[in-house]
Amino acid sequence: VFKLKGKRVLLIGLGSRGRSACRLLCSSGASVVAVDRKDNKQLQRETKPLTKLGAEVHLGLAKPLAKLLDGVELGVISVGGIRETAWVSALRKLDISLIGELELGFQQLRCLNIAVTGTNGKTSTAKLIERVLSGTQRETRLAGKVDCPICDAVDDSKELDYLILAVNSFQLELTQFLSPTVAVLTNIASDHMDHYGNMVEYVKAKSRMFANQQPFDWAIIQSEALAQIRSLGVEIPSKIITFSSSNRRADISLDRGLIVSRVPGWEGPL
Incomplete structure (x- = not known):
């Protein structure tokens, strides 16, 4: 079972399940970097409350940035139809533990x-x-x-x-x-x-x-x-x-x- 307090977590995907995972991570004391390849006004509105919880939100990022991967200890994926995205590939290349939002919720x-x-x-x-x-x-x-x-x-x-x-x-x-x-x-x-x-x-x-x-x-x-x-x-x-x-x-x-x-x-x- 992963301990979340104080852990730097990269969250991939900010749909409904992803935003839910972000709220749980923040309330558990994790330091959250949340990314999504999409960027539109609706998603901006939906993710704005997450920044108030302390999450670092980045929209419109299809390709991974080294500075956002720095210090990440856990990756959480929440995307519709989990595909091998560039972000997932980067996490696996760095041998960072990777789970989905279902596993995250189950463990708590x-x-x-x-x-x-x-x-x-x-x-x-x-x-x-x-x-x-x-x-x-x-x-x-x-x-x-x-x-x-x-x-x-x-x-x-x-x-x-x-x-x-x-x-x-x-x-x-x-x-x-x-x-x-x-x-x-x-x-x-x-x-x-x-x-x-x-x-x-x-x-x-x-x-x-x-x-x-x-x-x-x-x-x-x-x-x-x-x-x-x-x-x-x-x-x-x-x-x-x-x-x-x-x-x-x-x-x-x-x-x-x-x-x-x-x-x-x-x-x-x-």
Whole structure:
């Protein structure tokens, strides 16, 4: 876990998630240099409050400046569709630790979390989980998307039972210690091939959500997606429950319009 107080941090990307990360970094006592290749009036308005928090903001910088890299101990990336930008290349060349805003927020959380990813349905699934848990009197909050970044949920997290996270493959690429109590993978279908180039790299990115789970955690995975992950030799360390709309061998499946369970102790229609 990274200690932020007194650390010089370079933040790349000042969209909604990036600004959220900047606020968290500043409140944690970090010395923040924030850059974005874009520069327009709207972004100027949106980033102005960050300078009042103590951040050093630079807009319109597509190429790295040596003076801004000087003394940097940590890089945080928050860009739509994490690409290999010149700034990222410069940080890697200097062997500076690099994480994404999802990892930054996760490391500061003070509650359990349920993470949901998948090519399709992650946001609607995360919202459904949040509503079900709220209905059982659990203190929950939904985060991870552009309109509710994880870093904005950190301050209130000690009051929560669960933080529900809807996360994408780009965010998962830059995780190191992310460890969901429950990790849900809805499916894996061809997507973002302009970035990944092939399905192998895309599946690897999705499977990172399970990498740091413990044997007592849970992984809820579409059976077809689990087969894709295992075909790459990736092992999932947590307890697994599979589901499928077509595979009758899955732990939970559909049969003549019924949701049927094969989970020990929960056998039969649900």
